[in-house]
Amino acid sequence: MKIKAKRTKDEFLIPLINELEDKEEILIEIKEEKVNMEKNFCKEISSLFSNFPIGKINWEKEWHKHLEEKYYG
């Protein structure tokens, strides 16, 4: 069966059936809209950072500098 449904911010699907009014439980089959995380893997991860390095950085040097500061003052 096909029904109209609304997706909320929390990813819940609310069936748009007027007569339903939460009075009965119905079983519906919803074809999952596959979120293609793989397609946007780097974009998804990049979006998790709040700031980005400016200019060119040597990650290894930066890491070693951090270790030196942390353990040798």
Added chain:
Amino acid sequence: MAKILLDVNVLLDAFLGRQENAKKLIDELVKTDHDLFITSSMILILDYFLNKYGADKKKFKDIFFSRFKIITTTGYEGLKAFEYKDTEKALIFLSFKRAVGKGIIITSDKSFEADGLKILTPEEALTSPEIFSNLSNELLPMLDLKKEYHYSIEEIDHVVLKNIAEAKYILGPEVKELEEKIAQYIGVKHCIGCSSGTEALVLSLRALAIKLKKQEYFDKADEIITTPFTFTATGDAILRSGATPVFVDIDLDTYTIDPEKIREYLSQNPKVVGIIPVHLYGHPANMDEIMEIAMENNLFVVEDVAQAFGSRWSGKKLGSIGTTGCFSFFPSKNLGGFGDGGMVSTNDDELAEISRMLIKHGGKDKYNVDHVGYNARLDTLQAAIILAKFDIIDDFNERRRKIAKLYTEGLKEIQWLKTPIEKEKAYHVFHQYTILLKDKNRDELQENLKQKGISTMVYYPYPLHKMKVFINNGMKVHGDLQNSEYAAKNVLSLPIEPLYDEEVIYKVIKGLSER
């Protein structure tokens, strides 16, 4: 299916937007079925930059580790790493090499020593045929246990190391936990861990002899009916329990024992004490019929569930329907350990108690025993590993079913083979996806598929009634067993690894279709 380790510099270049090639490479890699890794020694570095650039670490963990696996770095590798100029990099490649054997490290650092591993820059990796060509020279295995280990590598490494450290090697808490979890999962009162699926069968039969006959073994006059189209352990267990195996034919639709043939034999032979149906390839035997026959004739039923963990008949989990159920945790099984292991399931308190004695030399007190017992306990280490894999068994069984569906759909037009079926009351877990050839030379077909890089196997080439061990030890047969003999000559099992993606299955379908 390559094993690839991504160095931190490549990951950071990609995620912090500094290098288009690194970004492109990772976006392409995550779409492949290659196993992608970092090592635990790299976590600190990654974490430093996540903090420095204000990343949401929880979300990062969810997304990144949905595709990347972490290889444990051991103390031994720490010691070895000191022998190298760059200890940090040595830790990475030593643990990667130990975990995967042959693999590729992708790094921006061209000075990376790799001790025989392949080193590629992101640019080189993007054009590497080893990574992005569909034409793999490797033979596609029936099952990829390394891939399955890598899928759960963090949990498994953890439970193994923890278990070793706890030193409760014999009947430790994990054995009890596994027994309780599986009893609940199957829906029975008792589960008893033991050393193998074969021992589970022997224990069940010995416990039944002790309970029903008040003697250690069955008499040779006691007959137990089973199928000849099974692994030798089923018939062997009957011999080891002292009884006589009676082989009756199978139904060619499911390759399981034919209840009508059991009825036929019983109508003329009153000495039968029990039946062992084998849920072969993961498809249930007809348990309605078999239980009805057993009730009518006062017989016990020992279910051989070695190949069918999670399978159901009429909604009931196999192993909960008969008098006992016998499971195997052999590595290649749907729920497999890292060695031998097994389990007996039952609702019968007395059989459970006797089985518990038999696995421990035959007594509640091993220094003062009651029965001729065995040293047949399930190792704590195996139980811990099986527990870790137990959490994903339903998902893996579903994956097997999905693969089976792809095969059945893809092979339906081929006239010279018959695809497996699933009876209406059955939930098949496809331990094997086995086709039946019609007027086709199986050896030639196997060789042809091998040339195309596809492994196949025959389970089983010899029915039990053709084996010396049964011929020389007083077996009985009912009828000509022609279905079993036909199946033994014409079945062929195709690769069915829960972690294979659709492309792999299409390769097999194409291999068969092109013939």
